[in-house]
Amino acid sequence: MVGLIAHEWISVHGGSENVAEAMARVFPDADVLSLWNDAPERFQGKNVHESWLARTPLRKNKAAALPFMPATWRRTDVSAYDFVLASSHLFAHHVGGPVQEDGPRKFVYVHTPARYIWTPELDERGTNVIARAASPALRRLDRARAAEGAQFAANSEFVRDRIRRSWDQDAVVIYPPVDTEALQSVTNWKDRLDGPDALAFEGLPPTFVLGASRFVPYKRLDIAISVGEALGVPVVLAGSGPLRAQLEERASVASVPTLIVDRPSDRLLYAMYEAASLFVFPAVEDFGIMPVEAMSLGTPVLVNAVGGARESVTAVGGGAIMSSFGSVDLRLAAETAVGLNSMEIRHRSAALFSEKTFANNLTKWMNIDARR
Structure with missing residues (x-):
């Protein structure tokens, strides 16, 4: 079967791109289509197509390109394919227009309905003047x-509920x-560190609570200090990120030592x-x-009661x-998490979230034999 994998745009860093690459490994003969490709090192050996937007300055300004995206996807000719699999967090699910009786089957893996337009309170890019209008x-x-x-398939029950409300x-x-x-193939990641990474690791306290993400408001890394x-x-x-100064200020008045590690490599993070x-x-x-990593x-994890991360931890x-961010509730929840069995956490994570499990679930949902 001839397939097409459609993904919004291809960036060097991006969790949705990692999922799309996993899809491409499940269906190795499928073509790949994106609005533009800023990471040619991804999808090695694949036939990757770009849209007309890739040839314009709009590829550098997603908010300005936003009004042109739906029509660009919809006008894509998919008649040569047996199936289309869209990896969507904006408008990739518009690809090819309505499903036709004699056309390809269409599947959409939804990372989220477009947060730009449906939940701008969770995405600062949705507050742009153009996006708001x-x-x-x-x-x-x-x-x-x-x-x-x-x-449709959703990446969590949280997103499934958003699909119901939005669409x-x-x-x-x-x-x-x-x-x-790959994460579990290394016995001890600290032994893989050298140079600045090794020095940074040596500077860590012997016991610590870790918070890691972009330093932006909605990530709420100040809560890690409270824990x-x-x-x-x-x-x-x-x-790293624009909130670094505020986090440094919060760290300076914390009742426990707080260290900031800037832009850790993957190995150092692991x-x-x-x-x-x-x-x-x-x-x-x-x-x-x-949290799954x-x-x-x-390592046990403490997560928000709201959102998809709760599902993986459960x-x-x-x-x-964390049902609340009060100090007593944080302490009780944290003590519960710290007391869990590390080896059992490792084994269950591997069984539930491996790429093999994803591939099996994907092909079962699509009812397509990836070997054909």
Whole structure:
């Protein structure tokens, strides 16, 4: 069978791109289509197509390109394919227009309905003047396009509920893949460190709570400091972003030592996961890859009661839920998480979130034999 994998745009860093690449490994003969490709090193050996937007300055300004995206996807000719699999977090699910009786089957893996237009409070890009002006019309259009015969899968129950509210459509839930096999193939990640990474790791306290993400408001990394204070344990924050100065100010008045590690490499991040007593993830995310990475390395996780990260932690039994950010509640939840069995967390994470599990669930949902 000849297939097409459609993905919004291809960036160097991006969790949705990792999922799309996993799809391409499941269907190695499928073509790949994106609005533009800023990471040619991804999808090696694949036939990757770009849209007309790639030849314009709009590829550098997603908000300005936003009004042109729906029509660009819709006018894509998919008649040469037996199936279309869209990896969508904006408008890729519009690809090819309505499903036709004699046309390809259409499947949409939804990372989220477009947060730009449906939940701008969770995405600062949706507050752009252009995005705000276009949102009402785009919401009406998006809901109509979602009713054109595609089958939907969501990356979490949290997103499944958002699909119902935004598009009035239902979806199956297929958790995204995490490379648990690669993470667990290394006995001790600290032994893989050298140079600046090794020096940074040596500077960490012997016991600490870890928070890691972009330093932006909705990630709420200040809560990781509050957890450390509740436990009386030092805190390490890893990442970078515009909120760094505010986090440094919060760290300076914390009752426990708080260290910021700037832009850690993947290897250093994995070593910090392993060394941490607890990984704190307060953000409201559609799924949340980082908690699964931490659990796959045996580290218990503390997550927000709202969002998709709660599902992975509950499924694994690999942590605890923050029902509030009060100091007493944080301490009780953190103590529960820290007391869990590390090896059991590792084993269950690998079973639930491996790429093999994702591939099996994807092909079962699509009812397509990837070997054909």
